[in-house]
Amino acid sequence: MSAPRYMDIATFMRLPLIADPASYDLALIGVPYDGAVTNRPGARHGPREIRSASSMMRAIHPLTRLNPYEALKVGDGGDVPFKEVYEPEVAHRDIEHFISTFSAVGTQIIAI
Numbered sequence: 001m002s003a004p005r006y007m008d009i010a011t012f013m014r015l016p017l018i019a020d021p022a023s024y025d026l027a028l029i030g031v032p033y034d035g036a037v038t039n040r041p042g043a044r045h046g047p048r049e050i051r052s053a054s055s056m057m058r059a060i061h062p063l064t065r066l067n068p069y070e071a072l073k074v075g076d077g078g079d080v081p082f083k084e085v086y087e088p089e090v091a092h093r094d095i096e097h098f099i100s101t102f103s104a105v106g107t108q109i110i111a112i
Contacts, residue, residue, distance in 0.1 A: 027108070077102060077109070
């Protein structure tokens, strides 16, 4: 994390982008989806905006002085690649399939 916070590809908390899920303990993944919503769309923008806002987070907690990344290897797993966002059944299968690529190798997941 030597580059200024406004540079490089935006990832959750400036964590590394995961290439091999098996080499991580925890993956943060984005689910940019608000399908089947009629009146309040916008959740699809959530993962991107959270990545942007989280770039200001620090690796060491300011009060406890603990670094959680020393206990776990954490990375950004990217966003769910949707084949079809306008068909909820297909989109839900895409989400399940993407998550299974991490859980199949024992990587824990936080979906955002």
